[in-house]
Amino acid sequence: MFKGLSAFPLTPLNAQGIDEAAFIGLVQCLVAAGVDSIGALGSTGSYPYLDRAERRRAAALAVEHAAGIPVMLGIGALRQRDVLHHAQDAQAAGVSGLLLAPVSYQPLRPDEVYGLFEAVARNASVPICVYDNPRTTHFDFDDDLYAALAALPQIGSIKIPGVPTEPEVARAHVSRLRGLVPARVTIGVSGDAFAATGLNAGCDAWYSVIGGLFPHAALALTRAAQAGDAARAMQLSQxxxxxxDAFARNGGGMRVMATAATLMGLTKPDSLPAPLREITGAERERIAQIIAACDPS
Amino acid sequence: MFKGLSAFPLTPLNAQGIDEAAFIGLVQCLVAAGVDSIGALGSTGSYPYLDRAERRRAAALAVEHAAGIPVMLGIGALRQRDVLHHAQDAQAAGVSGLLLAPVSYQPLRPDEVYGLFEAVARNASVPICVYDNPRTTHFDFDDDLYAALAALPQIGSIKIPGVPTEPEVARAHVSRLRGLVPARVTIGVSGDAFAATGLNAGCDAWYSVIGGLFPHAALALTRAAQAGDAARAMQLSQxxxxxxDAFARNGGGMRVMATAATLMGLTKPDSLPAPLREITGAERERIAQIIAACDPS
Structure with a gap:
């Protein structure tokens, strides 16, 4: 399941918890577009901010409305006990894969991260994607840890944080990573700005923020790269x-996507978990103009 | 209450939740030593790893066994809703102060951090200590934000992450910070290696990790600085x-203190919240030797 376009929807919230109608609407857009998988409760989907009941509900809604498209669910949390609960709940809800980042408060050591994944793997009946996101976890995987984790039979993919921008360097980077892991473990690129370069360089999947709101644009890029048309993929990325650029200016894609979703009428305003806020002022206007100019839907 | 030695105990955990006997024992040591306040559920006390019921229980136990010494309680969480719940619970338990760090997963913007503190302040009946700990929160306060937060009448202290090592530079640094905040707002140093320099430079409080396990050593240092004997304070720090050095080698003080507490028989082994682990191997031996050599209790 860890191949092609994995689209990561927002999880819009309201005073009661999940804004279920809005969340279902976002999932249905992904289904209609025909994404390869749905990455519910990714970073864009606010997973670490949600409590157990909210995560359980989001998992159930995503699976119910995915129309058979595989759902991967984010299960990360600061405490291993909670991660194990979330894994159990996700599997009970019928997800096809688990997404696990080493979320930290006290900086984690590699042996602690390995122990976490090992504990989850021991209890997993669906494959796990290792989520390497140093921007939010402040943990840096090294080659030894990639290799050790990928040797666990339950690991199905590694979600890497971007690739070098030069195509040949990117290709060498992905080849090197592939040499560290068994053939069953796919390598997926994240950091949307790197997607075309990463897919062109041989990544099996794109774990996509923009794909969660603009699945057609993300699919066109993915399909071009999959068809071997590297130039077209780069054009579409361009x-x-x-x-x-808006992601870079605004501390990542989440606030931009949440603001865009509100501007497009797909979510109600202020659906991010406080203290996180939507983008306001001139930058919000700029996002409205980007949506209009790129017409990515 | 935000003056002198504020000692931050561990919150030892077991399979059931809080190891209550061990936690009470740690609090009682602080009471017997006569610390100025108890910082329960600080970073050393694992606050972000605990659920609401565990935090409520820890607050009740700390207040019950503090014998009238003021208890400040950590209430930080990723989500503002949870922070407000923890604040409410802490106040119901009878704490004298709240400790709030801008815990992040998605990096926070200054306006979001201000909004968080403002929301908590609006609901606070006890003073709040602003917890500036970029090592764990990955948020950097600037002078404008310090000043804006300190203008909220409920803010009673700022817990700063160390001071410059040169005494004169440290003094200038603390004076400059004091110029940003009203007189009612104390400035407390954290980062134990900086404590003597910080207190000598005019900090009102030491928010102390080592004081949570070795209160006599931390009190001696604090009292020397308070008495104006800067040289003696520096000697005691030395x-x-x-x-x-062990804190620096082991990613902060928490794992060192947890390992020391086990070595001293004050907690059972493996009382940290997984995936965090105690220190093992040669480094554990080294910690045992440090305890023996420093004889800080």
Whole structure:
């Protein structure tokens, strides 16, 4: 399941918890577009901010409305006990894969991260994607840890944080990573600005923020790369570069996507978990203009 | 209450939740030593790893066994809703102060951090200590935000992450910070290696990790600085420098204190919240030797 376009929807919230109608609507857009998998409760989907009941509900809704498209669910938490609960709940809800990042408060050591994944793997009946996101976890995987984790039979993919921008360097990077892991473990690129370069360099999957709201644009890029049309994939990425710039200006894609979803009428305003806020002022206007100019839907 | 030695105990855990006997024992040591306040559920006390019921229980136990010594309680969490719940519970338990760090997963913007503190302040009946700990929160306060937060009448202290090592530079640094905040707001140093320099430079409080386990050593240092004997305070800090080095080698003080507490028989082994682990191997031996050599209790 860890191949092609994995689209990561927002999890819009309201005073009661999950804004279920809005969340279902976002999932249905992904289904209609025909994404390869749905990455519910990713970073864009606010997983670490949600309590157990909210995560359980999001998992159930995502699976129910995915129309058979595989759902991968984020299960990360600061405490291993909670991660194990979330894994159990996710599997009970019928997800096809688990997404696990080493979320930290006290900086984690590699042996602690390995122990966490080992404990989850021991209890997993579906494959696990190792989520390497140093921007939010402040943990840096090294080659030894990649290799040790990928040797656990339950590991199905590694979600890497971008690739080098030079195509040949990116290809060498992905080849090197592939040499560390068994053939069953796919390598997926994240950091949307790197998607075309990563897919062109041989990544099996794109774990996509923009794909959670603009699945057609993300699918076109993915399919071009999968068809071997590297130039077209790069063109399509270039066309989306105002989004990549907005992500860079706004501390990542989440607030941009949440603001865009509100501007497009897909979510109600202020659906992020406080203290996180939507983007306001001139930058919000700029996002409205980017949506209009790129017309990515 | 935000003056002198504030000692931060561990919150030992077991399979059931809080190891209550061990936690009470740690609090009682602080009471017997006569610390100025108890910082329960600080970073050393694992606050972000605990659920609401565990935090409520820890607050009740700390207040019950503090024998009238003021208890400050950590209430930080990723989500503002949870922070407000923890604040409410802490106040119901009878704490004298709240300790709030801008815990993050998605990096926070200054306006979001201000909004968080403002929301908590609006509901607070006890003073709040602003907890600036970039090592764990990955948020950097600037002068404008310090000043804006300190203008909220419920803010009683700022817990700063160390001071410059040169005494004169440290003094200038603390004076400059004091110029940003009203007189009612104390400035407390954290980062135990900086404590003597910080207190000598005019900090009102030491928010102390080592004080949570070795209160006599921390009190001696604090009282020397308070009495104006800067040289003696520095000597006492120097005597504890094997601990400061161990903190630096082991990603902060928490694992060192947890390992020391086990070695001293004050907690059962493996009382940290998984995936965090105690220190093992040669480094554990080294910690045992440091305890023996420094004899800080």
């Amino acid at each position: 066309a989306l570069s105002p989004f990549w | 005597a504890l420098s094997p601990f400061w």
